[in-house]
Amino acid sequence: MNENEILRLVVVPGFGEKFNSDALKTILSEVSLEEKSILLFGKEILQPRLIAYQGDPDAFYTYSGRKLSPQPWTPKIDAIKNSIEKDFGVRFNSCLINYYRNGRDSMGWHSDNEPELGMKPLIASISFGENRAIQFKPKKGIVFQAFSVPQPDGTLLFMAGNTQRFFLHSIPKSNRAQPRLNLTFRRILT
Ligand SMILES: O=C(O)CCC(=O)C(=O)O
Numbered sequence: 001m002n003e004n005e006i007l008r009l010v011v012v013p014g015f016g017e018k019f020n021s022d023a024l025k026t027i028l029s030e031v032s033l034e035e036k037s038i039l040l041f042g043k044e045i046l047q048p049r050l051i052a053y054q055g056d057p058d059a060f061y062t063y064s065g066r067k068l069s070p071q072p073w074t075p076k077i078d079a080i081k082n083s084i085e086k087d088f089g090v091r092f093n094s095c096l097i098n099y100y101r102n103g104r105d106s107m108g109w110h111s112d113n114e115p116e117l118g119m120k121p122l123i124a125s126i127s128f129g130e131n132r133a134i135q136f137k138p139k140k141g142i143v144f145q146a147f148s149v150p151q152p153d154g155t156l157l158f159m160a161g162n163t164q165r166f167f168l169h170s171i172p173k174s175n176r177a178q179p180r181l182n183l184t185f186r187r188i189l190t
């Protein structure tokens with residue numbers, strides 16, 4: 001990788017189609033999703049979506065001021081992980097599961113730059129259900145335009161290299177949105 005590289009994304013439309021249309025339903029039935037709060041300037045704020053975290057037993061993740069303990073892998077999530085690992089020659093030990101119940105659920109601007117992900121984290125993000133675009137914008141000092149990537153059902157998006165260092169991303173609210181499930185596979189350095 002060149003030292004000047006600021007952004008590395010790979011988009012694989014339809015990757016999730018092979019898990020067939022019941023992926024969303026199956027995952028909802030096997031995962032217990034929770035409304036969780038984050039600490040923002042010392043205050044507890046409920047996150048506007050449902051969340052679960054799965055992974056290998058030692059893959060603890062401190063996210064927005066909260067230490068997440070991994071739940072054991074469930075069959076569908078494990079199958080999707082294995083499929084991504086096999087096709088792209090990558091390895092993950094955890095998965096953050098986000099469920100957007102409707103268009104009012106969202107995720108604010110952030111980057112996945114927690115120290116336990118390392119300097120240049122590879123994150124594989126797969127989406128099922130409603131098409132909610134992910135927005136990107138450069139951090140201060142980076143000259144680049146904001147842009148968005150549509151994520152229709154089955155889209156697989158890799159974020160890699162310096163993406164987290166130089167860009168923020170978000171899922172804005174949307175009017176008229178059916179439910180959407182997103183899985184982000186990560187590698188926690190243990
Ligand atoms: O829902 C998405 O597509 C993005 C999820 C995300 O950014 C995250 O889990 O950190």
Ligand SMILES: [Mn+2]
Nearest residue numbers: 110111112169
């Ligand atoms: Mn993220």
